[in-house]
Amino acid sequence: xxxxxxxxxxxxxxxxxxxxxxxxxxxxxxxxxxxxxxxxxxxxxxxxxxxxxxxxxxxxxxxxxxxxxxxxxxx
Amino acid sequence: xxxxxxxxxxxxxxxxxxxxxxxxxxxxxxxxxxxxxxxxxxxxxxxxxxxxxxxxxxxxxxxxxxxxxxxxxxxxxxxxxxxxxxxxxxxxxxxxxxxxxxxxxxxxxxxxxxxxxxxxxxxxxxxxxxxxxxxxxxxxxxxxxxxxxxxxxxxxxxxxxxxxxxxxxxxxxxxxxxxxxxxxxxxxxxxxxxxxxxxxxxxxxxxxxxxxxxxxxxxxxxxxxxxxxxxxxxxxxxxxxxxxxxxxxxxxxxxxxxxxxxxxxxxxxxxxxxxxxxxxxxxxxxxxxxxxxxxxxxxxxxxxxxxxxxxxxxxxxxxxxxxxxxxxxxxxxxxxxxxxxxxxxxxxxxxxxxxxxxxxxxxxxxxxxxxxxxxxxxxxxxxxxxxxxxxxxxxxxxxxxxxxxxxxxxxxxxxxxxxxxxxxxxxxxxxxxxxxxxxxxxxxxxxxxxxxxxxxxxxxxxxxxxxxxxxxxxxxxxxxxxxxxxxxxxxxxxxxxxxxxxxxxxxxxxxxxxxxxxxxxxxxxxxxxxxxxxxxxxxxxxxxxxxxxxxxxxxxxxxxxxxxxxxxxxxxxxxxxxxxxxxxxxxxxxxxxxxxxxxxxxxxxxxxxxxxxxxxxxxxxxxxxxxxxxxxxxxxxxxxxxxxxxxxxxxxxxxxxxxxxxxxxxxxxxxxxxxxxxxxxxxxxxxxxxxxxxxxxxxxxxxxxxxxxxxxxxxxxxxxxxxxxxxxxxxxxxxxxxxxxxxxxxxxxxxxxxxxxxxxxxxxxxxxxxxxxxxxxxxxxxxxxxxxxxxxxxxxxxxxxxxxxxxxxxxxxxxxxxxxxxxxxxxxxxxxxxxxxxxxxxxxxxxxxxxxxxxxxxxxxxxxxxxxxxxxxxxxxxxxxxxxxxxxxxxxxxxxx
Numbered sequence: 001x002x003x004x005x006x007x008x009x010x011x012x013x014x015x016x017x018x019x020x021x022x023x024x025x026x027x028x029x030x031x032x033x034x035x036x037x038x039x040x041x042x043x044x045x046x047x048x049x050x051x052x053x054x055x056x057x058x059x060x061x062x063x064x065x066x067x068x069x070x071x072x073x074x075x
Numbered sequence: 076x077x078x079x080x081x082x083x084x085x086x087x088x089x090x091x092x093x094x095x096x097x098x099x100x101x102x103x104x105x106x107x108x109x110x111x112x113x114x115x116x117x118x119x120x121x122x123x124x125x126x127x128x129x130x131x132x133x134x135x136x137x138x139x140x141x142x143x144x145x146x147x148x149x150x151x152x153x154x155x156x157x158x159x160x161x162x163x164x165x166x167x168x169x170x171x172x173x174x175x176x177x178x179x180x181x182x183x184x185x186x187x188x189x190x191x192x193x194x195x196x197x198x199x200x201x202x203x204x205x206x207x208x209x210x211x212x213x214x215x216x217x218x219x220x221x222x223x224x225x226x227x228x229x230x231x232x233x234x235x236x237x238x239x240x241x242x243x244x245x246x247x248x249x250x251x252x253x254x255x256x257x258x259x260x261x262x263x264x265x266x267x268x269x270x271x272x273x274x275x276x277x278x279x280x281x282x283x284x285x286x287x288x289x290x291x292x293x294x295x296x297x298x299x300x301x302x303x304x305x306x307x308x309x310x311x312x313x314x315x316x317x318x319x320x321x322x323x324x325x326x327x328x329x330x331x332x333x334x335x336x337x338x339x340x341x342x343x344x345x346x347x348x349x350x351x352x353x354x355x356x357x358x359x360x361x362x363x364x365x366x367x368x369x370x371x372x373x374x375x376x377x378x379x380x381x382x383x384x385x386x387x388x389x390x391x392x393x394x395x396x397x398x399x400x401x402x403x404x405x406x407x408x409x410x411x412x413x414x415x416x417x418x419x420x421x422x423x424x425x426x427x428x429x430x431x432x433x434x435x436x437x438x439x440x441x442x443x444x445x446x447x448x449x450x451x452x453x454x455x456x457x458x459x460x461x462x463x464x465x466x467x468x469x470x471x472x473x474x475x476x477x478x479x480x481x482x483x484x485x486x487x488x489x490x491x492x493x494x495x496x497x498x499x500x501x502x503x504x505x506x507x508x509x510x511x512x513x514x515x516x517x518x519x520x521x522x523x524x525x526x527x528x529x530x531x532x533x534x535x536x537x538x539x540x541x542x543x544x545x546x547x548x549x550x551x552x553x554x555x556x557x558x559x560x561x562x563x564x565x566x567x568x569x570x571x572x573x574x575x576x577x578x579x580x581x582x583x584x585x586x587x588x589x590x591x592x593x594x595x596x597x598x599x600x601x602x603x604x605x606x607x608x609x610x611x612x613x614x615x616x617x618x619x620x621x622x623x624x625x626x627x628x629x630x631x632x633x634x635x636x637x638x639x640x641x642x643x644x645x646x647x648x649x650x651x652x653x654x655x656x657x658x659x660x661x662x663x664x665x666x667x668x669x670x671x672x673x674x675x676x677x678x679x680x681x682x683x684x685x686x687x688x689x690x691x692x693x694x695x696x697x698x699x700x701x702x703x704x705x706x707x708x709x710x711x712x713x714x715x716x717x718x719x720x721x722x723x724x725x726x727x728x729x730x731x732x733x734x735x736x737x738x739x740x741x742x743x744x745x746x747x748x749x750x751x752x753x754x755x756x757x758x759x760x761x762x763x764x765x766x767x768x769x770x771x772x773x774x775x776x777x778x779x780x781x782x783x784x785x786x787x788x789x790x791x792x793x794x795x796x797x798x799x800x801x802x803x804x805x806x807x808x809x810x811x812x813x814x815x816x817x818x819x820x821x822x823x824x825x826x827x828x829x830x831x832x833x834x835x836x837x838x839x840x841x842x843x844x845x846x847x848x849x850x851x852x853x854x855x856x857x858x859x860x861x862x863x864x865x866x867x868x869x870x871x872x873x874x875x876x877x878x879x880x881x882x883x884x885x886x887x888x889x890x891x892x893x894x895x896x897x898x899x900x901x902x903x904x905x906x907x908x909x910x911x912x913x914x915x916x917x918x919x920x921x922x923x924x925x926x927x928x929x930x931x932x933x934x935x936x937x938x939x940x941x942x943x944x945x946x947x948x949x950x951x952x953x954x955x956x957x958x959x960x961x962x963x964x965x966x967x968x969x970x971x972x
Contacts, residue, residue, distance in 0.1 A: 025284070026284060026346060026347050028283070030347050031344070031347070033347055033348050033415075034344065034347070034348070034350060034413070036413070037446075037452075038413075038418075038419060038420040038444035038445075038446055038452065039350075039411055039413055039420045039444075041342070041352060041409065041411060041422075043444065043454070044454075044561070044571060044573075044604070045141075046110050046112040046139045046141065046604055047112065047114075047571070047573055047602055047604065049157075050112065050114050050137065050139065050600070050602060051575065051600070053159075054116060054577070054598070054600060055460070058547060058553075058579065058598075059436070059547060059553070060430075060432075060434045060436065060462055060465065060547050060548055061403075061426075061428035061430075061434060061435075061436035061460075061462055
């Protein structure tokens with residue numbers, strides 16, 4: 001059976017507590033800044049796909065996304 | 076009439092409201108857009124410590140294209156296509172330095188000197204000396220003992236170009252506060268095929284301040300790898316015998332793996348200027364997860380050797396062995412903060428990864444997105460990655476047993492067997508007087524049987540269950556940094572260029588203890604992209620523009636020309652921009668021709684390879700070529716259009732042996748079976764189109780003057796195989812002409828009612844005597860004429876005739892020196908196949924084309940046009956000996972602004 005170390009959970013707890021405590025209500029008309037292109041979570045998607053493909057062919061901790069594909073990278 | 080002025084912030088707010096789940100990556104509500112990207116990955120040379128390394132490291136050319144469109148009000152569709160072509164030298168195993176596993180490949184140069192031009196792996200059986208603690212010992216050339224040497228080194232192997240292609244899609248339905256997407260795709264390469272499907276859901280809560288994402292994916296991948304022919308003899312494949320099939324001269328290793336992935340994410344708006352994302356992912360992988368091209372070096376040492384302090388070890392390479400199961404967890408947190416002072420955004424990302432192979436990894440990434448002067452965006456980024464080694468990672472192994480030893484029976488006697496039939500089950504022994512006896516102790520007449528000692532192979536159970544020397548599984552750290560620059564060119568069109576440098580080093584591992592510096596390397600990636608936002612094309616229509624999309628109608632003045640005709644249209648309004656994409660695929664296959672008649676194998680054998688006394692051995696069975704072209708067109712005035720046309724090509728082909736070819740000599744290389752592939756950037760065209768006359772929209776004539784720049788490679792070589800270096804892959808598989816070419820054309824078109832017609836003559840004139848590889852492609856002349864009829868308000872059909880003539884190649888490839896079976900040859904360029912000869916190129920061709928063109932006049936995709944044309948060969952008259960043609964298909968898309 002896999003051994004999950006304790007500190008694996010720590011960042012998750014921090015993240016969750018940030019989510020639950022750190023937010024103030026933001027009305028829909030106050031979200032203009034959040035909608036700016038530079039604030040988008042996914043920018044230059046093709047370039048990001050390319051980078052993760054390169055990292056994935058050279059590092060062990062890649063993949064694990066939810067889309068699949070990418071080939072063998074056996075070089 | 077002036078439109079009501081709307082503040083940019085208000086516009087963005089409206090956009091934010093219209094786009095639910097704006098910040099979620101997997102399941103995002105997207106605007107309709109089309110993207111293209113080219114990237115080049117170039118790795119640094121590996122340090123081979125004692126052997127100079129001049130071999131080309133891994134390089135990868137990649138092309139990406141994607142389209143996102145709204146099919147119906149709430150139905151979204153996305154399609155992605157990508158292809159990579161790679162080649163170069165990469166580690167196959169790691170060995171103690173004293174094994175001297177990298178052999179220098181040398182070349183004679185003027186003045187009688189020799190220089191090292193490459194390295195070739197010898198993972199052949201070698202013996203090394205070890206001390207009693209099993210540490211390798213070093214000696215100089217004269218056998219003088221130098222001391223212990225614990226250094227290890229990568230052993231490199233070079234790969235010929237190979238191509239991977241992937242197509243995938245996503246179909247989604249969006250509700251006001253939720254969305255569901257399902258997708259799938261396939262990735263295909265010669266030795267690996269992967270099919271995958273996924274489903275993702277998004278749910279907005281709390282007035283869209285909180286968004287939940289859930290995803291599930293399944294991937295099924297088959298490996299079917301030809302074991303490196305050079306290495307195969309020396310590889311020990313004991314663990315995979317039931318996965319290896321003999322297919323002709325090749326050994327093929329097959330395996331299957333399956334991956335189930337799931338992820339759950341939450342994104343939360345923190346305040347007006349920040350939001351946070353957290354994601355947890357779990358993936359379970361089972362099956363064959365080895366890299367079929369990686370081996371682990373094992374030093375077999377029999378501890379019971381005579382002698383006191385020194386032992387002899389047999390160095391062998393075993394195919395790597397990985398566990399058949401792997402569970403992986405990843406936890407990701409991202410923080411996105413707007414920086415008001417600079418009108419910029421800071422994105423920070425951390426990821427923790429852990430799996431059941433013993434690997435844990437941390438990734439930190441930061442990106443600063445800085446808009447500059449409304450149309451520019453500069454994005455510097457930095458990333459740090461660190462991982463522990465897998466439990467079973469080892470540079471190499473030492474096993475305390477002989478690789479092969481003499482079998483003994485229970486009483487310690489050496490077993491002998493019949494040399495002619497060692498597996499007949501009969502055992503012999505020597506008695507105390509050295510007489511040959513059988514297992515019952517009866518004397519055997521030695522003139523009736525000749526015996527040899529029975530040998531037993533090593534016991535695999537004494538090796539670890541799993542081992543790998545793949546540096547992806549070692550302990551290391553990596554730092555990378557780069558910058559991306561984006562420029563909005565016009566409404567809806569932007570271009571982007573990026574660069575990243577990556578450095579991998581054992582010393583960069585978090586907390587130290589990483590792999591030795593022998594494994595360090597780096598790479599850089601450069602990319603360029605073009606983005607066409609179809610939504611802004613429509614949204615940007617000026618108020619008061621009565622026809623809505625009238626802006627592009629002028630583009631199709633003169634009727635649609637068939638998809639296979641280039642430079643057929645001009646834009647006749649100053650400052651107009653057009654972006655287009657052209658795809659062309661041609662198939663060559665079928666019978667071999669000599670002139671316009673079918674050629675027999677016997678006649679090709681005798682005459683197909685003009686300068687080779689022994690005649691031809693091989694002919695191609697097929698050759699496929701695909702071209703992807705981008706058209707970027709701009710009209711500085713109403714009578715002049717400027718056009719830039721970058722191209723990306725890929726090609727595949729295979730060969731067969733001619734009937735009647737003499738049997739190959741032992742060790743001679745027969746090429747048939749595996750096929751070859753090349754791919755990458757082709758030549759880049761630059762054109763000026765000049766309107767000559769435009770007669771009351773009925774007759775139109777324009778001249779195109781073009782220059783083609785030699786950006787495509789003409790120096791692609793085949794990898795070293797079968798202990799023999801090989802030179803250039805044949806002319807037809809090179810990606811460009813290698814010369815500056817002049818490309819003029821004259822186009823006439825006319826239109827009356829539903830009918831339109833046209834004619835074009837065009838040519839390609841090489842402007843140099845020969846290219847850098849020593850040859851010159853023939854000049855080309857083409858003429859074509861077509862007629863087209865409009866079937867309804869958006870669709871038209873076309874028929875055309877085409878004649879083209881291309882001269883044969885002049886000159887030939889420069890000689891390539893290389894090593895064949897350890898001997899230096901002046902020229903190792905392939906010469907056994909008809910395609911290796913310049914005289915077997917060019918010819919005269921007659922074709923008919925049948926096409927359809929669609930012009931979309933309303934709806935979200937208004938302004939886009941599509942065309943497709945099938946080109947059917949009618950007659951072919953080739954120079955020399957060539958394969959017959961099978962037809963070609965062209966497809967185009969264009970949008971004008």
